[in-house]
Structure formats: C-alpha cells, structure tokens
Amino acid sequence: MQQALDILKKYWHHDTFREPQDKIIQTVLEGKDTFTLMPTGGGKSVCFQIPSMMKDGICLVISPLVALMKDQVANLAKRDIKAIALTGGISTSELSDLLDNCRFGNYKFLYLSPERLQSDWIIERIKELPINLVAVDEAHCVSQWGHDFRPAYLKISALKKHLPHVPFLALTASATQRVQEDIITQLGLKDPVVFKKSFARENIAYMVFETEDKLRRIQQILTKNPEPSIIYVRNRKSCHDIAHQLQSLGYTATFYHGGLKEKEKEANMQAWLKEKAQVIVATNAFGMGIDKPNVRTVIHIQLPENLENYYQEAGRSGRDGKKSFAVLLVSPSDVDIAKSQFIEVLPDKKFLKEVYLRLNSYLQIAYGEGIDETFPFNFNEFCQRYKLPVIKTYNALQFLDRQGIMTLSQEFTEKIALQFIIPSKEVMRYISLNPADEETILVILRNYSGIFDMETSLNTSLVTKKAKITEQELLNLLQRLQHKGVITYRSSGNDSSITFNEVREDNHTINRISKFLENQNEIKTRQFESVVNYTSNTTRCKSRLILDYFDEKENSDCGICSYCITKNKTIKSPLEIANAILDLLKISSLDSKELEQKLELTAQEIVFSLQLLLEHNKIRINTNNKYTLK
Structure with missing residues (x-):
C-alpha cells in the first residue's frame, strides 16, 4: 500500500488514510466487488480515486448529483488529474467528442449520471474505453426502499455483462440494513466485500x-461557540433574511444557495472557508465536497425532510474530532408546517395522471406520439393555465422524470429576474406618484428582501396571486419600471424544456409506474414520522435515536446530547432558582429571556419562581418590561 500512500500524500497532502479507506482500496485493487457504507465526512471519493490512479485506464463514476460531479471534477483538476463529467445540456455530437477525449486523451475519471446509461450508443462507447473500475456513488438510489430511488440506477447492473472483469464499488453515506441488502442485489455485485463504518459520531x-x-437562540449559540458555523434553511429567501439579521446583530455572516451566480457562490464560500465570515446560511445546495474540519456548529432552524439528509448535514461539524454541536431548533408549529411542505404536496396516482394528461394537452402531443421529441416548457404558465398547485405539480413532474418517462432539461427557475436600482426612499416616492402600482410593488418588496442588493428571481405566480393581477399586467408594470429607471429586469422566456422518452400512452403509462409512486409516498411519510419522533422524544438519547434509525444498536447513552444533559442535570428547587434570580437582579434589571440565558434554564423552569417573587413583592416589572428588585 506504499504506492497508495504516496499518491495520497502527493495529491491530497494527507499522511495517513482514515479507517477503513486503506482496506477498501486494497480490496478494489484485488479486483473484488465492494460495498461501502461510510457516513458523510468519511472520505468516500478517495476510495475509488486512488486505486484507479494506481492502474492503467479510466474510472467510470456514476452519480446522480450534477453539483457533486462538477465539484469533484474541479477538485481533481486543481490536483492536475484529468477528469470529465457528461452532465445535462450537452449535444450528441459534443458527447461523442468528449468520449473520444476519454479514450485518447489520457483521462483518469469519467463522471456521468445513470440516465446516460439508458442510451445504447453510450453503452457501446463505454465498452470501447479502458475501464479499470466502476464506482457507483449515492448507491442508495438503486433501492426502491431508499430515500431517493431513481429507476435509472437499475440499468447499472447491465454494465456487469459488458464489463465482466471490472470491479464495481458501491458507495453510500446513509442506508438502513434493508437498503444495504437491496443495493447489493440490484447492482448484481458478486460476493462483495462489505465495509460499514459506524454512524456514531462520538x-x-x-x-x-x-x-x-x-433568532435569539441562534445568537446564544453563536456567542457561546464563536468558531465556524453553518445554518441550514429551507429556501433562498431565508438565506438572505437570516444572514442579514445576523449581520445587523454584529456577526460576520454570508449565504449560499443554488440561485446565486457562480462568482458570488465562490466568493461567499471562500469568505467562510477563510473565516472572514463566522457563519454561512445555506440551503441544502451547500456542503457537497466541503471538508472544513473545524466547523463547530451546524444549526437547522426548520425540520428536515428525513433523518438521512439531517445526518449528512449535521455531520459536516466536528470533522477534526473535537467536540461539536448539531442543533435543531423547533417551535410548536413546525410539525404542521413541515407536514404541509413535505407530505401534503406528495402527488397521488389521480393527481399524477391529471398532470400527465394536462402536460400532453399543453404540448399538443397526440396519443402514441412524442417519443424523443423536445418541447420548450414554461412551468408557471402551465400551472396557471390548468390551476394546478405549484409544488405538488413540480413533484409530479419530477417523479415522471425520475421514472424515465420524460427528461426535464433543468430544475425549474422563475423566468423573471429583477433588481431595484434606485434607493428605497426613491421607490416610495415613485409609489406616492403612481398609486395604481403600489400594491404590486409592495408585494415584491415584502417577499424579496435582497432585491435592492442583487438580481433576484421572481416567482410570478406568487406575485400575481398576492397582488391580485394577471401575469400580463405584471409584465407591463415591470416594463414601465425599467423604462423609468426604477429597476433592471430580464425575462428568460420558457424556463425549461421537456424531452419525452416514451410515447404517450395515458393509463398504461401511469398504471405501470403508480406502484412506485405509492411506495415512495409511503417511505417519505415514514421518514417524516421518524423526524418527528427524533424531535419530540424526551425519553431517549438523541444519538441512540439516530443509530436506531440506521439499524445500528448502541447500549449506552452518548452523555452529551440535549437529552443526556437534561437527564444528568441537577434539578434546582424553585427556591434556589428564586435566589439566583434575586442575585442577578441586584446587578441589573433583566427580562425573562435574559434570565433564561444567564441561568441556563428553560422558560418552564423559571416561570414558577418568577411568580413566587412577584406574589411576595420581592420583584416588580418596570416600564421596560424587565424584572427589577422592589
């Protein structure tokens, strides 16, 4: 293994492998099929990158995540290692040229999505390449019991027939026992060597x-733990809002989401990586390929969709082995909100059929036709024309894409982007002179807080609904505002395109795939229930709850989670708390939140003591709504 270690030192600047990287590499070099379950931060990519570099030929990496593919190719390029990714939007002729480059250009890594394997001609071209290893990343996608099932992954097993002497390496960061067994079966791995690293992060x-x-609780956490932190939020607007709120409170904070331009993404990420910003507020678009060892705190301020995603995101803290914190902040309404966002928007068979039929009507595809045809597609207009709920419709189209019925050229983006280029006080002056435009402009300003600072994508459906105007009236207003120098805006026309991979067959198409839809809906519901159980369970160690979910048994509590701390904390009597409150109030007047923070107690723990002190005239509430001594 000395050669492997030399490569690790030369290209990755590490002196030793993490357990069990070296064993996985040795197994791959021996030509054996391998299954690897290595939780996030374990260094999975090195397990296929190094053995491939030790052999002649090229490693075929199959991954569903375009962002991750691009990130890995970029990181390899920085190390002067030749790699290429066949992502979406590449024409057939370009693909052919790129595959020629792979064959004759001394490339070491070829990244592609599983959907590419559905093209017979690409399979034929792959057979011509000197493949030395097939690495299947995010391998849980092959299992219908997994949290991200993609039928295209089922096609990977066909590669075994074409590459009988090439070892296959399946990698995943999160899979239950049932999913692990299904991965091995569905990929057709032959007597695989199985490596499973514990999910425990002590x-x-x-x-x-x-x-x-x-926000107040975030302040307390960031003040107590001033080292690098990540705050995960669910949408782009929250990224801007929370970052700006933290900045106004004196914290160095930046933000990251999929809607930013590449330059801004890179600038914001570097500010955080170089610790010019303590906090980065991000959607789940952030984190892939990020290996910052000294992240002390990862905070989620909304319930995650499932524990798989939560575990991966929380696991971006403490990679240096030092004590770190994965914090989930919940309020009483969070479960209902999350349920409406994750569960109530799942399409059932009836709704899926309606969307499929409407889509064919919208694109004017006759029964028995449409295969291999590509159509420009305006998602907002489609939903408005047929009065379809936006998120549920998007989920239905995404399911059709994952089932291979059709291919969406990209994730839908709002087709209008704008920025106010005059100060806010001048906008108010414009409104006073043009009262007919007031409601629509105010709707935009209320819903897009960063619109003075940067070009912002506009959800036209949201704006027109709240302002009670038509899309055409909105477009007319934007044109007027641009003409008068109030804004700059651009319209991208059709925001996507759709390619049909099968002929239109209505009932036959929907009936064939509906069993997968029902199964996925059931899985997503169970996963959400596990999240609710994790947050609401007050009788078990949080670390053990996570290990239980991944079918890993642990008999002892972690001793450091919120449950363990509460369990081990000495319970103070109301009299002790009351005396502690009086001692603090001798120094200065404080409100209940400040008392909670200084005494490190909950509101429930101090409220009785406060009532006692008020009843016995020991304290009073002053005009600033703070408690003070009488």
Missing part, C-alpha cells in the same frame, strides 16, 4: 431545543 452533541424565538 464528538457531536445532537441538540434539540424548543423555542419560539429562534
């Missing part, structure tokens, strides 16, 4: 705090 304290004032 240095991470999993914390669940119930709070009405999440």
Whole structure:
C-alpha cells in the first residue's frame, strides 16, 4: 500500500488514510466487488480515486448529483488529474467528442449520471474505453426502499455483462440494513466485500431545543461557540433574511444557495472557508465536497425532510474530532408546517395522471406520439393555465422524470429576474406618484428582501396571486419600471424544456409506474414520522435515536446530547432558582429571556419562581418590561 500512500500524500497532502479507506482500496485493487457504507465526512471519493490512479485506464463514476460531479471534477483538476463529467445540456455530437477525449486523451475519471446509461450508443462507447473500475456513488438510489430511488440506477447492473472483469464499488453515506441488502442485489455485485463504518459520531452533541424565538437562540449559540458555523434553511429567501439579521446583530455572516451566480457562490464560500465570515446560511445546495474540519456548529432552524439528509448535514461539524454541536431548533408549529411542505404536496396516482394528461394537452402531443421529441416548457404558465398547485405539480413532474418517462432539461427557475436600482426612499416616492402600482410593488418588496442588493428571481405566480393581477399586467408594470429607471429586469422566456422518452400512452403509462409512486409516498411519510419522533422524544438519547434509525444498536447513552444533559442535570428547587434570580437582579434589571440565558434554564423552569417573587413583592416589572428588585 506504499504506492497508495504516496499518491495520497502527493495529491491530497494527507499522511495517513482514515479507517477503513486503506482496506477498501486494497480490496478494489484485488479486483473484488465492494460495498461501502461510510457516513458523510468519511472520505468516500478517495476510495475509488486512488486505486484507479494506481492502474492503467479510466474510472467510470456514476452519480446522480450534477453539483457533486462538477465539484469533484474541479477538485481533481486543481490536483492536475484529468477528469470529465457528461452532465445535462450537452449535444450528441459534443458527447461523442468528449468520449473520444476519454479514450485518447489520457483521462483518469469519467463522471456521468445513470440516465446516460439508458442510451445504447453510450453503452457501446463505454465498452470501447479502458475501464479499470466502476464506482457507483449515492448507491442508495438503486433501492426502491431508499430515500431517493431513481429507476435509472437499475440499468447499472447491465454494465456487469459488458464489463465482466471490472470491479464495481458501491458507495453510500446513509442506508438502513434493508437498503444495504437491496443495493447489493440490484447492482448484481458478486460476493462483495462489505465495509460499514459506524454512524456514531462520538464528538457531536445532537441538540434539540424548543423555542419560539429562534433568532435569539441562534445568537446564544453563536456567542457561546464563536468558531465556524453553518445554518441550514429551507429556501433562498431565508438565506438572505437570516444572514442579514445576523449581520445587523454584529456577526460576520454570508449565504449560499443554488440561485446565486457562480462568482458570488465562490466568493461567499471562500469568505467562510477563510473565516472572514463566522457563519454561512445555506440551503441544502451547500456542503457537497466541503471538508472544513473545524466547523463547530451546524444549526437547522426548520425540520428536515428525513433523518438521512439531517445526518449528512449535521455531520459536516466536528470533522477534526473535537467536540461539536448539531442543533435543531423547533417551535410548536413546525410539525404542521413541515407536514404541509413535505407530505401534503406528495402527488397521488389521480393527481399524477391529471398532470400527465394536462402536460400532453399543453404540448399538443397526440396519443402514441412524442417519443424523443423536445418541447420548450414554461412551468408557471402551465400551472396557471390548468390551476394546478405549484409544488405538488413540480413533484409530479419530477417523479415522471425520475421514472424515465420524460427528461426535464433543468430544475425549474422563475423566468423573471429583477433588481431595484434606485434607493428605497426613491421607490416610495415613485409609489406616492403612481398609486395604481403600489400594491404590486409592495408585494415584491415584502417577499424579496435582497432585491435592492442583487438580481433576484421572481416567482410570478406568487406575485400575481398576492397582488391580485394577471401575469400580463405584471409584465407591463415591470416594463414601465425599467423604462423609468426604477429597476433592471430580464425575462428568460420558457424556463425549461421537456424531452419525452416514451410515447404517450395515458393509463398504461401511469398504471405501470403508480406502484412506485405509492411506495415512495409511503417511505417519505415514514421518514417524516421518524423526524418527528427524533424531535419530540424526551425519553431517549438523541444519538441512540439516530443509530436506531440506521439499524445500528448502541447500549449506552452518548452523555452529551440535549437529552443526556437534561437527564444528568441537577434539578434546582424553585427556591434556589428564586435566589439566583434575586442575585442577578441586584446587578441589573433583566427580562425573562435574559434570565433564561444567564441561568441556563428553560422558560418552564423559571416561570414558577418568577411568580413566587412577584406574589411576595420581592420583584416588580418596570416600564421596560424587565424584572427589577422592589
């Protein structure tokens, strides 16, 4: 293994392998099929990159994540290692040229999505390449019991017939026992050597705090733990809002989401990596390929969709082995909100059929036709024409894409982007002179807080609905505002395109795939219930709850999570708390939140003591709504 270690030192600048990287590499070099379950941060990519570099030929890497493919290709390029990714939007002729480059250009890594394997001609071209290893990343996608099932992954097993002497390496960061067994079966791995690293992260304290004032709790956490932190939020607007709120409170904060331009993404990420910003507020678009060892705190301020995603995102803390915190802030309404966002928007068979039929009508595809045809597609207009709920419709189209019925050229983006280029006070002056435009402009300003600072994508459906105007009236207004120098805006026309991979067959198409839809809906519901159980369970160690979910048994509590701390904390009597309150109030007047923070107690723990002190005339509430001594 000395050669492998030399490569690790030369290209990755590490002196030793992490357990069990070296064993996986040795197994791959021996030509054996291998299954690897290595939780996030374990260094999975090295397990296929190094053995491939030790052999002649090229490694075929199959991954469903375009962002991750691009990230890995870029990182390899920085190390002067030749790699190429066949992502979407590449024409057939370009693909052919790129595959020629792979064959004759001394490339070491070829990244492609599983959907590419559905093209017979690409399979034929792959057979011509000197493949030395097939690495299947995010391998849980092959299992219908997994949290991200993609039928295109089922085609990978066909490669075994074409590459009988090439070892296959399946990698995943999160899979239950049932999913692990299904991966091995569906990929057709032959007597695979199985490596499973424990999901236990002994240095991470999993914390669940119930709070009405999440921003205040974030302040407390960031003040107590001033090292690099990530705050995960669910949407782009929250990224801007939370980052700006933290900046106004004196913290160095930046943000990251999929809607930013590449230059801004890179600038914001580097600011955080180089610790010019303590906090990065991000959607789940952030984190892939990021290996910053000293992240001390990862905070989620909304419920995650499933524990698989939560575990991966929380696991970006503490990679240096030092004690770190994975904090989930919850309020009483969070479960209902998350249920409406994750569960109630799942399409059933009836709705899926309606969307499929409407789509064919919208694109004017006759029964028995449409295969291999590509159509420009305006998602917002489609939903408006047929009065379809936006998120549920998007989920239905995404399911049709994952089932291979059709291919969406990209994730849908709003087709209008704008920015106000005059100060806010001048906008108010414009409104006073043009009262007919007031409601629509105010709707835009209320819903897009960063629109003075940067070009912002506009959800026209949201704006027209709230302002009670038509899309054409909105477009007319934007044109007027641009003409008068109030805004700059651009319209991208059709925001996507759709290619049909099968002929239109209505009932036959929907009936064939509906069993997968029902199964996926059931899985997503169970996964959400597991999240609710994780947050609401007050009788078990949080670390053990996570290990249980991944079918890993642990008999002892972690000792550092929010449950363990509460369990081990000495319970103070109301009299002790009352005396502690009086001692603090001798120094200065404080409100209940400040008392909670200084005494490190919950509202429930101090409220009785406060009532006692008020009743016995020991304290009073002053005009600033703070408690003070009488």
